[in-house]
Amino acid sequence: MDRRKFIHDLSHAAALPSLFSSFSLDNFIFGSSSSISNTISKGNILIIINMNGGNDGLNTVIPLNQYSELNKVRPHVIMPESKLVQLGSNDLALHPALNDLKYLYDEERFKIIQNVGYPNSNFSHFRSMDIWLSGSGNEKFLYSGWLARFLEKNHKTFPNNYPNIRFPDPLAIEVSSQTSLLLTGEKSTMSFVTNNPSDFFSELDKSSYEYDESIKGSKLLFLQTISNQSQDYGSRVKEAYEQGTFTSEYPRSHLGSQFEKMTKLITGGLNTRIYYLNYGGFDTHGLQVDTSDRTKGQHASLLKELNDCIVALFKNLDKSGDSERILGMTISEFGRTIKSNATNGTDHGSIAPVFIFGNKINSAVLGSNPVIPEINPRDWNQKELELQFDYRSIFSSVLDQWMGESKSSNEIFYGDFKSIDIIKKQYIDTDNDGVMDINDNCPDTPEGSVVDLNGCVLFTLAANNYSVKSVSASCIGSNNGKIEISAEDTSYTYQVNISGIDSTYSLSADNNHSLVIEDLQVGSYTINFTIDSQEGYIQSFETTITEPAPLQGKAQVDYFSKTATLKLSGSEVYYIEVNGQMMASNSNDFSAPLKPGKNIIKVTTPLDCQGVYEEVLFMSEKLRYFPNPVQNELNITVPGTDSEINIEIFTDGGANLYRGTHSINGSRTIQLPMSRYKSGLYIVTGSGKTVNESFKIIKN
DSSP, X not given: OOHHHXXXXXXXXXXXXXXXXXXXXXXXXOOSOOSSOOTTSOOOEEEEEEETTOOOGGGTEEEGGGHHHHHHHOTTTOOXXXXXXXXXXXXXXXXXXXXXXXXXXXXXXXXXXXEEEXXXXXXXXXXXXXXXXXXXXXXXOOSSOHHHHHHHHHOTTTTTTOSOSSOOSOSEEEOSSSOOGGGBOSSSBOSEEOSOGGGOOOOSOOOOOOOOSSHHHHHHHHHHHHHHHHHHHHHHHHHHHHHOOOSSOOOSSHHHHHHHHHHHHHHTTOOOOEEEEEEOOOOOSSOOSBTTBTXXXXXXXXXXXXXXXXXXXXXXXXXXXXXXXXXXXXXXXXXXEEEEOTTSOEEEOSOEEEEEEOTTBOOSOBSOOOOOOOOOGGGGGGOOOOOOEEHHHHHHHHHHHTSOOTTOHHHHHSSOOOOOOOBOGGGOOTTOSSSOGGGOSOTTOOTTOEEXXXXXXXXXXOGGGEEEEEEEOOOTTOOOEEEEEEESOTTSOEEEEETTOOOEEEESGGGTTEEEEEEEOSEEEEEEEEETTSTTOOEEEEEEEOOOOOOEEEEEEETTTTEEXXXXXXXXXXXXXXXXXXXXXXXXXXXXXXOSXXXXXXXXXXXXXXXXXXXXXXXXXXXXXXOSSBSSEEEEEOOSSOSEEEEEEEETTOOEEEEEEEEOOTTOEEEXXXXXXXXXXXXXXXXXXXXXXXXXEEEO
């Protein structure tokens, strides 16, 4: 996500109607229930595919019992009956481009709902699409989407405190470059928009400014919240995308690219529950079909994309084990006219079929075949197919039967719409607790609860509510080990028992729900958390106190500054003795001054079993000597306080010519007679308490 795109989306969000009127400054805590499952555990996924432009339903699902009438009114686009993909005894056939969906239909994974629309159809692309995405009728204008209202109903504090422990992933994703009305809520945009999940990088630093409760402060707080949330969601989406895989290829098309990205996010472990995909081109006023072969053309190409994408999705998710979790559905703002036009196309109509696909659907075709009315040809443009299913009945039934939103119609769609069979009854889990309704003794379980086999609530807390880690190692036979324990949910007082320890510890407000258990030996420990008010609840963890690694060190000497820099590893605390002076350090890098002569450095740690690191370093005083070359007498000046110095002279071949001890007088300069040596190169060494140096001279 680049900076320009990020700022654009913030601006888009800030322009929402009534965006800030109900945005509270309170620091909300997310509720204990939600009618869409925790995203820390896998749950049902809803995929919405928008066929933008108005799909021609009569050339997508063909009523064969009306074929002769279709020939009369659609002479420009009707396809040969012999090339249609027949579905069996229901007198229906699919467009030849959808031939693979026939196999899904035979496997009971593909469903057709006929004659879908809404009363008093509006034939404007923009208005009709707004109606479908907002979940309204032609007479009502809404500025929020039905899926956004569903999410807001069940995530009342969003975007405050999102992501969180129970919902670490985006609630919905739009594989797009902009937000749709479908997921625009009354307070906030409910989706994460990404056109390329792999391109996310942190553009803005997260901030935590405090603002007053003015209108301006409210707006600034909202933008800060969305900005921070975008950073968290973006990195999580990128991580899942990079981990995701697929084996069956998708078409090299815009829709194929969206399906591919969605597949990688699902298989990569992202637990987002709603995906919205969108592709256009269905406004086929002209050249809908190829005049030389009406099974081909613009409309056929679009349907072929859809066919190939859905089939590849099943293949990929069958392999990953995720196909049981998906329910997909197609939408389009309207159908096309019954009558074709003279430009080999169709115009804006009203009624069209909806496709539903998934492993758990009730695959029976819903609705009777559309009837082509007998009417005077000049009146065809005013005649539409008869409406049988209000699209809101489908959406409401999907929410009830798949997303666990019991009786959603009144609140989300502002009306009571008839429920229709979408999911097989043995798979319907109204309260979304993982126990199907036919076996559920507690049918109104709050969403997100952990339940028993009968669907009744078992008290539980997320495993990541607790932090258990070894913060100190120990030597065998000693008891220096430490374990650090904390709990994030501070609304409970926890009792903590540790294997091998008789004491019971408490995590409460008195210790900020955090403590350190000390004096532990090397070994494995089981930590059990219980809550007195929740009988039978227990959460267990295993941790190990290990023996520490050996103490290691290395010294680097700077003779100019007379210091030694120690590079240490193996401990958090070091005891350092330099020439008898004791010091302590919690850094792995330590510098010590060196005196002239012999220096002894010894390093230990609080744990004896780590051993001792010791260095003996000699810091020599610098001798001065002259002249060089020398002829008769060599002068050597010895700085410091030594009272004598040992001098040796060697040939350049290593033969020792002289060895003697010289007292150092007040001038601290001694003279070495060199006249007895022949011309050549010699090596002179001087050693004492603070001196240990060699140098070369030339004898003339």
